[in-house]
Amino acid sequence: MIKSVSSWGKIYLALVLLVMYTPIFFPDDFFV
Amino acid sequence: MDKSRALYTIPYYLWIVLFVILPMGFIFFQSFIGLDGSFTLDNYITYFTTPTYLQMTLNSILLAFLNTVLALLIGYPAAYVMSRMSNHRLLILLVILPTWVNLLLKAYAFIGIFSRTGIVNDFLGLVGIPPQQILFTNPAFVLTAAYIELPFMILPIYNSLRDISPSYIEVASDLGADSFNIFRKIIFPLSLNGVRSGVQTVFIPSLSLFMIARIIGGNRVITLGTAVEQHFLVTQNWGMGSTIGVILMIMMFILLFLLRSRKKGGYQND
Numbered sequence: 001m002i003k004s005v006s007s008w009g010k011i012y013l014a015l016v017l018l019v020m021y022t023p024i025f026f027p028d029d030f031f032v
Numbered sequence: 033m034d035k036s037r038a039l040y041t042i043p044y045y046l047w048i049v050l051f052v053i054l055p056m057g058f059i060f061f062q063s064f065i066g067l068d069g070s071f072t073l074d075n076y077i078t079y080f081t082t083p084t085y086l087q088m089t090l091n092s093i094l095l096a097f098l099n100t101v102l103a104l105l106i107g108y109p110a111a112y113v114m115s116r117m118s119n120h121r122l123l124i125l126l127v128i129l130p131t132w133v134n135l136l137l138k139a140y141a142f143i144g145i146f147s148r149t150g151i152v153n154d155f156l157g158l159v160g161i162p163p164q165q166i167l168f169t170n171p172a173f174v175l176t177a178a179y180i181e182l183p184f185m186i187l188p189i190y191n192s193l194r195d196i197s198p199s200y201i202e203v204a205s206d207l208g209a210d211s212f213n214i215f216r217k218i219i220f221p222l223s224l225n226g227v228r229s230g231v232q233t234v235f236i237p238s239l240s241l242f243m244i245a246r247i248i249g250g251n252r253v254i255t256l257g258t259a260v261e262q263h264f265l266v267t268q269n270w271g272m273g274s275t276i277g278v279i280l281m282i283m284m285f286i287l288l289f290l291l292r293s294r295k296k297g298g299y300q301n302d
Contacts, residue, residue: 009113013123016110020130020182023141025150 056281062274075275085259089279092255095174096238100185103234104227107185111226112219114186115193124190131183139247141165142176176248177241179224185230192226193219198255226259228291238286256280 079085080272131139145151146166152262153163165293196219204214242257249258256276263273 005113005116009109009116013110013113014118016106016182017126019062019179020127022151023094023138023145023179024133 035039050200059274059277059281062270063278065271065274067269067271075271078276079279085276088256090260092239092257093283095170095177095253095255096235098174098183098236099177099238101104101230102174103181103185104230106178107182107230108189109195111186111189117192117264120190120194125186127186127190129182130208135180136243136247139176139244141177142172142248144171146176167248168252170249170253173245173249173253175269177238180244181234181238184233187224188229188233189223192223192229196222228293232288232291235287239283240280242291 035069063075064071064073066074110127113118114127117123133238147153150166156162156164200218200222201214204218207267209217239255240257240260241255242261245255245258246261247255256279260273260276260280263269263276
């Protein structure tokens with residue numbers, strides 16, 4: 001594949017990964 | 033050589049017979065057993081004549097459909113971006129890692145996130161919206177299920193996108209196609225096999241998700257999965273539970289048939 005990704009694409013991917021890890025690392029005060 | 037190869041396949045066939053075919057056979061047999069232990073078609077008659085079961089079936093299909101569409105809408109662009117990045121191996125590992133965390137823990141984490149004091153309501157509070165009841169609603173169930181299934185949508189799409197030969201894109205680009213047309217006419221059609229596998233791996237389990245429906249949906253989200261759980265564990269009507277199981281299996285076979293890959297006359301991507 002051509003290695004060219006716009007910065008919007010990178011921001012989108014970062015957001016998806018943030019959402020994927022939010023319940024694992026920041027499950028709010030449920031486990032406190 | 034052939035003899036030894038046949039010998040190696042024995043464990044595989046043994047496994048399939050013991051853990052796939054036999055349990056399915058038991059479920060199929062059990063679905064014809066009534067509450068009094070007699071052989072009957074009553075379970076199927078009850079299923080097809082009771083509006084509650086039909087409503088539940090439609091509800092399950094709708095929720096699984098929404099969940100699949102959401103996972104596809106979020107997953108496809110993510111897989112596309114990942115497939116074009118130089119550190120794609122690390123990124124795919126980051127997508128796979130959350131699947132190693134226990135499903136139950138992730139589902140429980142969403143109780144905190146969707147609760148009245150959770151992250152979502154905190155965010156709504158920032159923009160002046162009072163706390164909303166998000167937990168125990170259909171949208172909460174769809175969001176959680178889409179979250180759980182997202183890696184299983186991203187992986188096959190990512191693989192199919194990585195398999196596309198760069199020369200196709202270079203040729204299209206040389207012939208003057210802009211990036212939108214390259215995506216529409218080359219990348220998307222060639223990645224359809226991945227989309228198909230992703231839809232299968234997300235839609236089929238979504239039909240019978242009972243744990244997430246129970247934890248996130250409480251008693252308000254009723255799916256076929258929760259009905260099976262109730263029949264086996266609460267009402268002890270194993271016959272009816274098995275009937276719903278058989279219907280779920282038939283629905284899955286129909287979906288597999290509808291989404292089978294049609295190689296004849298299509299692109300060959302190698």
